[in-house]
Amino acid sequence: MKELVKKIIDNKSKTIPILSFPSTQLLTITVKELLGSAEMQAKGMKAIADRCNIGASLNMMDLSVEAEAFGAEIVFNDNHVPTVRKGIIDDIFDSEKIVVPPVGSGRTAIYIEGIRKAKEKINDIPVFCGVIGPYSLASRLFDMTELMIECYENPDEVKILLSKTTEFLVEYIKAFKEAGADGVLTAEPAAGLLSPSLNAEFSAPFVKKIFGSVNDENFVLCYHNCGEAIADMITEIKEYGADIYHFGNAVPLMRILPEMPSDAIVMGNIDPVLFRTGTPRDIRENVRKIYDECSLYKNFMLSSGCDIPAESIWENIDAYFESIKELYS
16 A cells, blocks of 8 residues: 555544535636636635645646547636537547647646645645546547447447547646656546446546556545446456545445455545535534445545535535534544
8 A cells, every 4th residue: 555545544523525626616706717727726625625635635626627628619708617529530440640748738637736726735645636537538539429329339439539638638647746746536427327347448548548657656546436337347347456446425335335445444435415415414414324334444534425515515615624624533
């Protein structure tokens, strides 16, 4: 186990939820303003670190930024996370024509600089960057439904597309490392819609290649997936070589935990919607439920199941941290 990973698991009260966009409320800015400025991203990460008892600081989980770098059409909204309106190819055979963009294209330069600035402001906990996974990026460059069909009909062309998304993501993570990132959270939600055999062929090898290309003893690898079908893929997923496996609230943790390697942390999976629509009592009950179910496993840590929404109620977020502090005190 890496030294940094050991420090994280040895202090479970310092939870690591996927918490970034609610920083807009602390800074009184919009999501659009947050994502458009490296300085604002760093200030948002610092504001979260100052207010919350976190074990690591995460940058923004924006799963549109890599697709934008390739040329995808993005929809921006003042108070919501950007989404991909249209990819860059309509035919899978056009994958061969795709040119892998240089790192720094689109808003990737802002995100890299945001990590650099965050490291200047946050020096008592690790700082992690976030990227999309290779299959999830491919689904945004083409079409999610069509991509699954092409996995059966034209698998070689799909793998050409995946090789290009993988090539870009490796270089993107390396740029984050150079900027000072202590780890990466790789979100691969689209793979959670695949069958185990399709995941083994069209996501797993590419995730492994990315992790193998950026891994070292001082850099933490975290794999995130929130798809319910993940429980049926765990034999493959646990071999990815991640230091941390982060699962969404749809994933049955008690099916997964007995199979996971003991030297990897498993995190999850408080319902993120509750932070926006629930009450502090709802949060406390959900935290207690997951804790009672999973705390027997020494490599388990409580976390949010996915990204906590920007419009979440801060009283609920505070209740989450207070509950965990009480459980581990």
